[in-house]
Amino acid sequence: MITEKKVSIDLKKLINENHIYESVNIEYKRARNELPRDFWKTYSAFANTAGGYIILGITENNEQCFEVTGVLDSDHILDQLFSIGNNPNKVSKNILSTEDIEIDNIDGKTVIIIHIPEVSVQEKPIFLNNELSQSYIRKHSGDYKISTDELAALLRDRSDHLDYELLDNYTIEDLDIDSVERYKFELHKRNPDMGFNKMDNDLFLQRIGVLVEDRNDNRIIKMRLGGLLFFGKYEAIKSRLPHYHVDYFDRRGETERWRDRVDGGNFEFPDLNLxxxxxxxxxxxxxxxxxxxxxxxxxxxxxxxxxxxxxxxxxxxxxxxxxxxxxxxxxxxxxxxxxxxxxxxxxxxxxxxxxxxxxxxxxxxxxxxxxxxxxxxxxxxxxxxxxxxxxxxxxxxxxxxxxxxxxxxxxxxxxxEDIERCDNLTNKEKLIYKSISQGRIEGLSKSEIQDLHPEFSLSQLTRVLDKLVDKKLIIKQGGNRNRTYARSFQPLEAISRFEHISEAIKKLLLKDI
Missing domain, CATH: 3.30.565.60 (Heat Shock Protein 90)
Structure with missing residues (x-):
């Protein structure tokens, strides 16, 4: 039995702030007594893309706005969810558990929030009705049936050795020998005891895995796709992969096009292998x-x-x-x-x-x-x-x-830094931001900031702080009397602090051994 508990997304806040609309990872569906038929398309799309939330009990009205209408029989709907989800003839795999489902009450109406996790590359695609073509992906706020190319890409991603493909009718003559010799010289410098410089190119390419025996074809020596990509002549690569193209642009400055370019197929770069x-x-x-x-x-x-x-x-x-x-x-x-x-x-x-x-x-x-x-x-x-x-x-x-x-x-x-990306900030605003970012972790009060910058009036300082808060460069902490301003907490700082905590724990554990 699923009990009522706190929702993972703040649905009440979205409703109160009138931000209730569908997005790449949120889908609302009307559901009174039955699980909606189109539920499984969204299930497949979220699972095959980046995951998301399906909220049952919210309906789009005639004015194209969403309103809470609630579900009447949540137990029956959840029974349907797991019954159909565990039927392989309907859905290729059930990826839900009770922990992915939450029930909430909003304005006296019951809504069901279902978290659909993204599955691993080995599990994709999640498809319907025993047909791979009945796979969906999420684009913007809609579910779209997967294309042939997109399906092929998902199936290829199950392999960790895409470039191990053995190629028929490709030989060392299809490689740019200057590339092979240059690479061999670099490996010899890094590993002088390996004797790479004394090997002929055939033996060298076998030692590094570019040429291998095909045990399914009379042990004939064949080239791997990765070897062709890495060392191949441009036309030889294009003969196997007609769409192969590599590019580089230097787009700095005010130039309309670019300052510099390296373009595969350009006569200036005749054999632009990898x-x-x-x-x-x-x-x-x-x-x-x-x-x-x-x-x-x-x-x-x-x-x-x-x-x-x-x-x-x-x-x-x-x-x-x-x-x-x-x-x-x-x-x-x-x-x-x-x-x-x-x-x-x-x-x-x-x-x-x-x-x-x-x-x-x-x-x-x-x-x-x-x-x-x-x-x-x-x-x-x-x-x-x-x-x-x-x-x-x-x-x-x-x-x-x-x-x-x-x-x-x-x-x-x-x-x-973040501050340098904001091209509409004044020098004074950047100065205030710098003072706050270099201050205490818990932040500085307005009076402390004013002490650092007496040239600002209180009203000027207030306007600057409000602007920095609006741009999410700084955050306000505490009530009016105890309010401080601190630099916005960045994800990398969380990673850094986690690393420091982990190291401290390791030292404590080692100390006790």
Missing amino acids: YNYFLIVYDKLSNSIERPFELDTNMIRKTQVDIKTALREAFVNMIIHADYLNSRYSLIAEVYDLYYSFKNPGTMKISKSEFFLGSNSRPRNTLLVNLFTRLGAAEHAGSGSQKIIKVVKEHQFSLPEIDSNCEQTSFKLWVV
């Missing part, structure tokens, strides 16, 4: 860093090595996690004045929280991961993301932004 793309573009990314030098605590000039490391990790992450069988999107790295953008075809195979915490890693192209790891340009087990987060925290940059759907992932790496 290795050449990495070498050329990473050099341009490194040279794009124009932030001024700063002094560290020992009054020694900081270099930008750490920012280059973050750029390298983000750039390589884009390359190794791309779905190269996706025919709609390309690899695109872009430089802007305040941030870097990295886009690749394919959804992110882990959650955003797993990325930021570095708690998990799900490769899509294992061979590419291995080839970049040998160069020292990639990390196993998710530690690459932690290098990015470390740089962001140390420089107090804005939190990186990730947008991922069924077909494309976009990663934005900011290289400025």
Whole structure:
């Protein structure tokens, strides 16, 4: 029996503030005595996309506004929910438990709030009526039947070795030998005792997993798809993947188009395989860093090595996690004045929280991961993301932004603080923000801020503080008499504090052993 309890989303607040509308992760449905027929389309869509909440007992009226109408028989509706959900002929898998369901009373009317979690990549797609084509995904505030390409992408994502595909009729002649020789030289410098420099190219490519025996075809030596992508001649790659395209833009400044571009297929870059793309573009990314030098605590000039490391990790992450069988999107790295953008075809195979915490890693192209790891340009087990987060925290940059759907992932790496992104703040407003951000964690009172800035009148200071609060740069804490103002708490700070707490606990435990 499901008991009434606190809802996971503040539905009452949404209603009181007139913010009750459907979105990418909220769906309202009228339900009096029966579970709505279209419930399962939304169930499938949320499960296959990013999860969400279905609220039963709220109806869209003739004025296209939502109002609470309530459910009359919640027990019967919940019986239907689990009865149908556990019928494999109706739904491919039941992903709900009683913990995902909450009952609330709003203005004397009962509503049922059902949390639909996003399922793992191995479980997707969740489909209906025993037909894979009856899979849905969520776009904006609607449920849409999955396309053939989107379904194929979900099924491909179940594999962690997409680039292990063995290719017929491709030989070493389809590779750019200069790329192979350059890579072999780099590996020899890193591992001089391995004897890579003494190997012929065939043996070397077998040692690094690019050429392997096909045990299902008389042990014939064949090339893996990842090897073709990494070392291949451009036309050879295009013959297997006609949609293959890599790009780089420098969009800094006021130029209408771009300052610089590296374009796959351009005669200036005749064999732009993934290795050449990495070498050329990473050099341009490194040279794009124009932030001024700063002094560290020992009054020694900081270099930008750490920012280059973050750029390298983000750039390589884009390359190794791309779905190269996706025919709609390309690899695109872009430089802007305040941030870097990295886009690749394919959804992110882990959650955003797993990325930021570095708690998990799900490769899509294992061979590419291995080839970049040998160069020292990639990390196993998710530690690459932690290098990015470390740089962001140390420089107090804005939190990186990730947008991922069924077909494309976009990663934005900011290289400025939040305050620098607000182009409509005055210097005085930025000055007040800086004083608050450098103050105590619990915040500063208005009188303390005024003591720091006696040039401001009380009314001027009040207007500035209200504006900073409206922009969510600072927060108000406490009542009028005890009110303080503090910098908005950032997600990365929570991660940092969690790390400090974990380390403190470890030390205490070790002390007792």
